[in-house]
Amino acid sequence: MAGQRRSPTQVDVARRAGVSQATVSLVISGGALGNQVAESTRQAVLQAAAELGYTVNAVARSLKGGRNRMLGLYTFEPVFPVDQRDFYFPFLLGVEEATAAYGYDLLLFSSAGSGGDRRIYAGGVNRLKVADGCVLLGRHLHRDDLAELAKEDFPFVFVGRREVPGVELSYVAADYVGATSEMVAHLARLGHRRLAYLKVTDDREWTRDREAGFRQGLVAAGIPDDQVRVFAMDERAALSAVRLQDWLAAGITAVLVEPTDDDSAIVALENAAAEAGVRIPDDVSVAVLGDPPLSEATARDWTRFTLPREQMGREAVRILLELLNDNVSARQLYLDCTQVAGDSVTELPE
Amino acid sequence: MAGQRRSPTQVDVARRAGVSQATVSLVISGGALGNQVAESTRQAVLQAAAELGYTVNAVARSLKGGRNRMLGLYTFEPVFPVDQRDFYFPFLLGVEEATAAYGYDLLLFSSAGSGGDRRIYAGGVNRLKVADGCVLLGRHLHRDDLAELAKEDFPFVFVGRREVPGVELSYVAADYVGATSEMVAHLARLGHRRLAYLKVTDDREWTRDREAGFRQGLVAAGIPDDQVRVFAMDERAALSAVRLQDWLAAGITAVLVEPTDDDSAIVALENAAAEAGVRIPDDVSVAVLGDPPLSEATARDWTRFTLPREQMGREAVRILLELLNDNVSARQLYLDCTQVAGDSVTELPE
DNA sequence: ACCGGAAATTGATACGTATTAAGGACGGCG
């Protein structure tokens, strides 16, 4: 490999074909005016391009404002968090599939920083703009980055509901409200009318949505508030065996658990149960409100609901392309979750 | 979406700070000459930039530099063949991981063929060049595309050994020869000295390498050729129960199987065994020479070897960057496979 | 032969940044 050869440009092609750079551009990117080029000229240009091995320079093109047929995928966590691969992979799969189907390429923004904290505007640089638009993904986002991005009118779609004050975002979200409500209904049908709800303290969209769904389900099932225990878990206040026994003593027959990144709530519950000599589901039913990310870790086949992750990825791309091409404003889309029977919930004898 | 707001540029910052665009560039990107800026000026610029919410335009920056900080990943099969996700995913994972670690972004070329057949030079244009370099992946490649690519001096690394006449390619390959040879040694240690070898008819690198390893293993174990049956399988000549019984009658105690895209060889062997009433591993030991792509399909825990797929992906990126930055010529790298005990091989009683 | 007008092509410019050579201000030294 001798001398880092510069790749040929439209100017080179033009020179070879005996036309101007502008003509080459018209032939290559054949916009609306592409048809105005004479067939003979077009052929000459194409042949010259082929001979030189010309390729369009995506960077230059997007600098000018043109399109690249590239969509971006940016994740606020490392693209494939080692311990959550199985959780994130389906999203990627869906995005990739749809991207390919629409004839685009997919740019994974992985560069953003091996150092834990991923920012869109790392070092004051916004790489995202190389792509025509972008799908965003991840739990630990930075709202101000989103606001900034929106302010720049850069087209993007978040996978998951995200709210930023004063900005209308586009997203494709799982219907946590409906799914949680449905789970309550399911439990109620099985005779469970005294419930515990184990949530995380973070005040995030998904936590709020699940709790809203829970409340809604209670109302629908006619379960009064005083039949219910809501417990917010964080590092300091883990779930103790004592508290669990307390619940059982109070007549609680089922626990709804919100999954977390590290499955801590589920693990805590299992530990507490083991310590207290409480069996799942014999002594208490447990329903998980979503997909436990580390499904390997906890071997049980939880009664739960599942996000349509692949579909979410696909729909995100579809909406992104709508934003791009139809010049519409922000759009939101909710998709249904699927209830999974599992074996951690039992019917309650009368 | 009212006024397609353009994000502020260095010119805007310069105007606001009362300096020139060049000075802003010096302050922001503070190259070697960045120190030559007076402290007062620097502060003024930084403040103006902060007030305007300025961010560097990465596109414009890399236009100037010629590089994109993008690596490509091109697969000759669809990026995630639905039935082979588990097989391809680790490669992607390794590539992604290394790409991120080196501070690059990863472009997945998924757009290629809606018409099934994926070619690099679609429409006479080489899409790959949008990236600085490219990792290639896949079984069903087009040699001429590779030759063309190499002729253009485009930096790329294949995952898997690939040979194209007259061209020296770079690749990261699994050491099929060593692993297969080792497998023969393993069988020999367990007392198996009459072997059948089930290969595919395609004359591809991996098939040749495995067979070479097989021959090498035979020599090392001191097994003469007449103790061995080699059977090449294709659609017309599937493995029959009769032939299997024939082998057993001839004293064959172990079969080595080359895995294929669709696990056809393994499935054929299992079918033949079932039909002939032959049990694996009780009546015959079976070793698989690689990873059965559809591991789900065949529930057994095969005695086999595993490619270091993730590592192959990582190394491919590392070599690609060497090609890019150190201006070296083609490089090849072989990585060891890992033998997996499994339960489809038994020790032979004396 | 000339003209009008459509068709085909091109020149010029913008996009936002990095870089380099050149310019200007300033002060010290002879």
Next chain:
DNA sequence: CGCCGTCCTTAATACGTATCAATTTCCGGT
């Protein structure tokens, strides 16, 4: 006072493409 060097700043330019206004080419019609 003039010369020179140091330090700081800037004008100019290149990068590769897209786009639009302007220009040339080409024909048919009168």
